[in-house]
Amino acid sequence: MTKRKIESALQKKGIEADRIEYIQGSPTPTGYASGWEVDLSDEVEDAIYIADPNVKADNFMEFDTSLDVMKWIKKLPDLNAK
Numbered sequence: 001m002t003k004r005k006i007e008s009a010l011q012k013k014g015i016e017a018d019r020i021e022y023i024q025g026s027p028t029p030t031g032y033a034s035g036w037e038v039d040l041s042d043e044v045e046d047a048i049y050i051a052d053p054n055v056k057a058d059n060f061m062e063f064d065t066s067l068d069v070m071k072w073i074k075k076l077p078d079l080n081a082k
Contacts, residue, residue, distance in 0.1 A: 006036070006069055014079030015044055036063040051077035 003020050010017055019039040025032045038061040040048075048057040055075050063069045 006038070006066070006073070009070060009073045010076075012078075012080075013073065013076050014081075015040075015048070015076060017044075033064070036066060036069050037061070038063070038069065047079055048076060051079060 003022070006020050007017065010020075017038050018041050019037070021037050022034070023037055024034045026034065040057060040059055040061070042059065045057050045059055048055060055077065056072075057076065061072070063072065
């Protein structure tokens with residue numbers, strides 16, 4: 001999965017990320033890991049919470065795989081529907 005596909009999926013929901021990046025070899029307590037990082041602005045985080053308080057959305061989201069990112073995006077509310 002590419003960054004563009006993730007960005008496009010977010011845009012379809014009316015969500016703009018400040019940053020989408022695949023990080024390789026990031027140090028963790030148990031060794032090195034790779035995965036996706038998605039940064040959201042405070043305004044976007046608040047809009048998601050207002051639309052659906054049950055969906056987890058923080059300023060800094062981390063995912064192990066692109067599939068995890070897409071599953072999360074699928075759960076996000078459509079902010080275009082406002």
